[in-house]
Amino acid sequence: MLYLKKYFTEGLIQFTILLSLIGVRVDVDSYLNNQLPPLREIILGPSSAYTQTQFHNLRNTLDGYGIHPKSVDLDHFFTTRRLLNQVRQLDRLSVPSTELSTWLVHRDSETVVSPSSQSSPSITLDNGAGLEDVNNPDATPAMRGGSGAPESTYNLNAADSSLGAVAPEGNQEQGSRDGNDDLTKEDIDLIDILWRQDIDLGAGREVFNYSNRQKESEEEQKPSPQENKDGNEEQESWRNGVNLQGAQPVDGETGESIPEQLPGIGSQTSLSLQECLRLLEATFPFGEESEFPAPAVNREIVSNEAPSTSQGLPLAPQLPAAEPQLDLEQQWQDIMAIMELQAMEVNTSVHSNSSSVGGTSATTESNTVGNFELSAGSTPVNQDVSLHQASLPSCSQDFPQIFNPQLDSIAPRTALPRLSSSNSSNINSTFGTTNLTGIFLPPHINSSSNNVTSTPILPDPFSTLLEESMLDEISLLDLAMEEGFSQAQASQLEDELDSDSGLSLDSSHSPASPSSSETSCSSAASSSSTSATFSEEGAVGYSTDSEVATVEPEEGAVGGYQPGYSKLCRMSYQDPSQFHSLPHLDSISHNHTYNLPLSSAFAEHPELPVPTGKKTVRDKHNSKLQTHQDLLDKHSSRDERRARAMKIPFSNEKIINLPVEEFNELLAKHHLSEAQLALIRDIRRRGKNKLAAQNCRKRKLDTIINLEQGVQDLRRDKARLLKEKMEFIRSIRQMKQKVQSLYQEVFSQLRDEEGRPYPPSEYSLQYSADGSVLIMPRCVTSAEQSRKPEKKQKDKKK
DNA sequence: ACAGGCTGTCATTGA
């Protein structure tokens, strides 16, 4: 249950974030404040640098056990732990749109408002402010706080100043940028190359310096704006990262003139951490929480609030902000490498991003996105979609097939509205207007309702796809949760399954086998071995009787059903509670004269202590025999006690597990009273029924487990099929584009009798059943389509 | 105090 709860909680958080991304407003903070540590804790995780180390918790965990708080290895431990968590998170499904939106912010702010704010992750926090500062110079932190999350608490003078520093250049560069919306692929490539050369030559420091940039934006609007346009985010990111990794007064490196802008070293460092956090967050999916907490983290760091200790939340995204600078540098290099690749990818694959998307729908999309972001997270600035290319690699780890195709296919068109759309209807609306039909047919043609070839092909594939993918995302999330659970319990489940295979329902063949785990767990029985004569057919290993626990382990190889996961251990360990739970022991006359083999050891030691039932703490210095006698008495089942009371001359195990013939012989051998016989038969019946019940429950559990496995398999199949579907749809879309281009080519070459081209608004090409292509007037009715054009235009077949 | 899970037991059924 603990595992379940843990993973369920984790899953809840994921699901909540997912919901918020979809558009459902979820007040995560208020929720988490009650049960979970603050979001900043989720983001930061326990870090030695910025949070109060929870040594007690660490020691309680397996990872941190044994590390002294003052140990020199503590940082190493944290680093190791963080890396380990990251590795563990690799197999956990993360919500890719999380870092998407964060990253998008910068991009769109670039396109819409200011390239600088977009570009620098360090200012993304501010960039919310930066945007507003640009658009609304009167914007104050309070206003910013009103815009979204708890930003009212965000009192970052440094960030504000840096913001202010950035915002103007954002204006300037925006102006320069507006004229360059139409970037060709070559331009972007050139920009990228130049940008990387700048970085390699170290020229970025001067180039990106505020004054220089100002001049640059003013003077040379040709190459540098372009450069800034596409590579600006990377540049700024890079600069911030450099600043970050160093956390030194390398303002020239950052180009943001931080020393003047930032009032204090502490703030500078914190800002660097902000930048790093944001960048890493945007690039790597540190768990699903990354979107919300980022501002909170930054705020927390900057405001120098004493970091509250996390309250036991298992989520430990382990943001790299607090890690050693070497790690930061390393990670930053990784980030830059990834971003370069992404930039290349943007330049090559998504050739229409910077031009069409950025230019066409900047304002409206930003509005939509802004609304969405308000609901989704605290950062009020999320915008461009082209950026999510940048985060694809990280996403691809988890959703390689499902999301990439979709995003790729969506991005060039109306990606942003879709991503930011908060409900399915919105999705439908966006897709309905721009779906494959729109791709396939030019707008004027598409407007015609009686076009046979265009509309009916794929009614609304993207909407359904998106919805399905959403659902699938949820299901995958669920699957991830389940997988996480199964991971945590894998060994136990395996053990259980093994025990299942090893479980022999034939009592005569599966002797008494306490499972080895039970035996190992049993701390009570150590020396006094029960009668070896009955061990081979001894009681069910599952029995709580202490004598069972003392059976030789080698016989327990074929362990019986293990109830629960740690039930046996519990039952073995919690002797005192067992004592309490058996108050009726007092009434049992402990006559050890009977020949019960299991109690033969006691018969030799008549000095039996009267069971008090109050013994909560067993004195380990007492004689083992006495202890075991107590245990045997107190762990005996009712039937065993009854048997002892009735002086049954053989063990209950024998009674229960002997075959019928031997059992009858055994009864015949002894002269037993009717009461004794009745008791023996009851014992046998109950014992067998007990085994049967255990087996029955075991089967039930196995059935459930198998069903769960089947569900998981089906989900995987579904994910695979969805991936294939995406690929098919993508190929279909490409084919349709080809067809459309051919259509237009053919149509443009058509001439009427007088050599004039057919106006596309009045004519359209139709495919006849025999493969011929007809040109038909659009206004004709369908009936006319069938006759008139055929006669008239059949010669136009080409 | 309450809920939920686990376990043992009984009754029943079908082989």
Added chain:
DNA sequence: CATCAATGACAGCCT
């Protein structure tokens, strides 16, 4: 008919 496994239902106990 006796035996036994399987299973639903219930109660008691524990966490």
